[in-house]
Amino acid sequence: MAILSVLLFAGAAVAHTGIRHILIDGNIYHPYDSRIDPLIRPVRRIEWSHDAMGATFNPITNFSDPSLACRENGKYPALKAPARAGAEVATYWTPITRMHNGPALAYLGRIDSPETKPQDVKFFKIYEYGFNKEKDRWANEDASDHYDSFSFKLPSDIKAGTYILRTELIAMHGNMKELKSNGLRGQIQIYPHCFNLEITGSGTATPEGVNFPGAYKVDDAGLTFPPFATYGNDTSPGNEHNSKYVPPGPPKYNGKYDAPVGPLPVPTETGIYSPELETTYQDLIRKIERPALKLATYINTVWPHYHADADQMKAYGKMGAVAGKEGKEVMAGLKADIAAFKEAAGGK
Ligand SMILES: [Cu+2]
Numbered sequence: 001m002a003i004l005s006v007l008l009f010a011g012a013a014v015a016h017t018g019i020r021h022i023l024i025d026g027n028i029y030h031p032y033d034s035r036i037d038p039l040i041r042p043v044r045r046i047e048w049s050h051d052a053m054g055a056t057f058n059p060i061t062n063f064s065d066p067s068l069a070c071r072e073n074g075k076y077p078a079l080k081a082p083a084r085a086g087a088e089v090a091t092y093w094t095p096i097t098r099m100h101n102g103p104a105l106a107y108l109g110r111i112d113s114p115e116t117k118p119q120d121v122k123f124f125k126i127y128e129y130g131f132n133k134e135k136d137r138w139a140n141e142d143a144s145d146h147y148d149s150f151s152f153k154l155p156s157d158i159k160a161g162t163y164i165l166r167t168e169l170i171a172m173h174g175n176m177k178e179l180k181s182n183g184l185r186g187q188i189q190i191y192p193h194c195f196n197l198e199i200t201g202s203g204t205a206t207p208e209g210v211n212f213p214g215a216y217k218v219d220d221a222g223l224t225f226p227p228f229a230t231y232g233n234d235t236s237p238g239n240e241h242n243s244k245y246v247p248p249g250p251p252k253y254n255g256k257y258d259a260p261v262g263p264l265p266v267p268t269e270t271g272i273y274s275p276e277l278e279t280t281y282q283d284l285i286r287k288i289e290r291p292a293l294k295l296a297t298y299i300n301t302v303w304p305h306y307h308a309d310a311d312q313m314k315a316y317g318k319m320g321a322v323a324g325k326e327g328k329e330v331m332a333g334l335k336a337d338i339a340a341f342k343e344a345a346g347g348k
Contacts, residue, residue: 014105014323015299016099017148017169018057019047019193020285024165025087026264030271031193032077034058035288036281040342044079047238047273048074048118048164049195056327057094059171067140069118069212070164070194076114079269084260085201086156091167092192093148094289095296096140100189100302101227103130104139104150105248107166108158111196121164122209124253127152130222133243138227140169141305156258157203165195166212170248175226176255187222190216202262205304207253212333215249222248224280229304238306274346280341286335291326295319332347 010052019031024046038053050071052058060067067074083089089106105128109121129139129150143150154165174187192212216223225245226239273281298319302312 003117007173014056014295014327015100015126015320016059017056017093017100017187017191017249018098019091019167020094021092022046022081022089022167022195023090023092023151024081024195024197025083025089025260027267027270029079029081029267031195033285035334036284036338039338040345041272042078044078045048046077046079046195046197048077048196050074054331057191058325059191061187061189063218064213065218066119066213068190068192068216069121071192074118078337079267079271080196082160082265082318083154083197083199084262084265085154085199085203085261086256087154088151088163088169089154090149092153093143093169095293095294096144096148096169096205098141098144098300098305099173099308100140100169101138101242102140102170102188103128103245104143105129105168105170105247105249106152107168107249108154108163108197109166110159110206111162111164118164119213120209121211123164123166123212123215123248124207124209125251126155126253128247128252130245130247131242133239136239136305138242139168140171143169144300153257154197154199154255154292155203155205155207155255156201156260157256158199158201158204159202160202160206162199163197165181165197166192166194167195170223172217172223172225175224200265203256205255206320207255210250213302220248222246235242240332251311268308277341277345279345284334284337284341288327288330291330293322294326295323312342 022029029046032049034047034053037043048070051073107123109123169191171189228241303307
């Protein structure tokens with residue numbers, strides 16, 4: 001399986017995924033986009049900034065890594081998204097590779113001071129989606145079927161205040177028996193993102209929470225589960241197997257999830273630029289994303305659901321490395337444009 005491993009692990013860093021937009025109680029925000037934001041810093045975002053950078057989104061792969069909270073050396077952001085308790089949140093991701101099988105999750109954790117470390121925040125789960133037996137889809141596949149997005153509700157009964165919203169996709173393809181032969185055991189990929197929310201409402205609940213790292217253990221059934229998404233001619237019942245999956249972490253907070261009360265909030269700042277700058281920013285992102293989009297489209301074609309086309313995979317085994325090289329070339333080619341954008345945006 002060496003060729004397959006090279007495609008999916010060594011060379012396919014550009015097949016990783018990250019949040020591209022987030023809709024919170026009716027308003028759209030930019031995330032901290034590690035493909036471009038580190039190069040135009042300082043940026044004003046609702047997402048915690050971090051040290052990872054480049055044209056790819058690094059997954060966290062170690063369960064005791066402090067980065068599991070809010071990524072690498074995560075920093076308290078400049079902005080907060082106002083949200084009514086009970087409001088809807090939708091996360092929109094960069095192209096999701098369908099064989100990155102695994103769950104989608106969301107947590108909230110109260111943070112009373114910018115000095116508080118995210119590792120000390122107590123997070124409670126507000127959303128989890130593992131495998132849907134009726135749809136025969138993993139959460140990531142379902143997201144891929146819906147414009148690379150998943151959405152959920154904030155609880156309606158929690159106490160008002162500043163919270164970190166921690167959203168997460170977990171890719172478990174590293175647990176597949178077909179991919180374990182190269183010592184890849186346990187290499188699951190965790191993609192957390194942290195956003196600051198100012199939640200309003202008249203609730204009083206203060207749910208118990210867990211810490212990251214700490215909440216996930218290397219031998220958790222929800223993390224060691226081998227998703228059935230096989231390579232070759234295996235015809236065993238994948239749906240039966242996958243439907244036994246239970247996502248990791250504490251149970252979902254079972255408070256109230258009623259509709260929000262009062263008018264939609266109006267944020268003072270969202271991180272979205274003026275129309276002209278925004279067009280340039282999105283254009284840069286489109287160019288940066290092209291190699292990853294090409295690779296994801298390719299992988300999703302040869303490995304759409306459960307069975308990979310073994311011959312095609314072999315024939316294009318180096319595709320990941322090619323996309324990685326293209327990604328670097330694109331970034332080098334855009335250097336001047338990105339610098340000009342930074343200048344025009346005036347460090348916003
Ligand atoms: Cu990946």
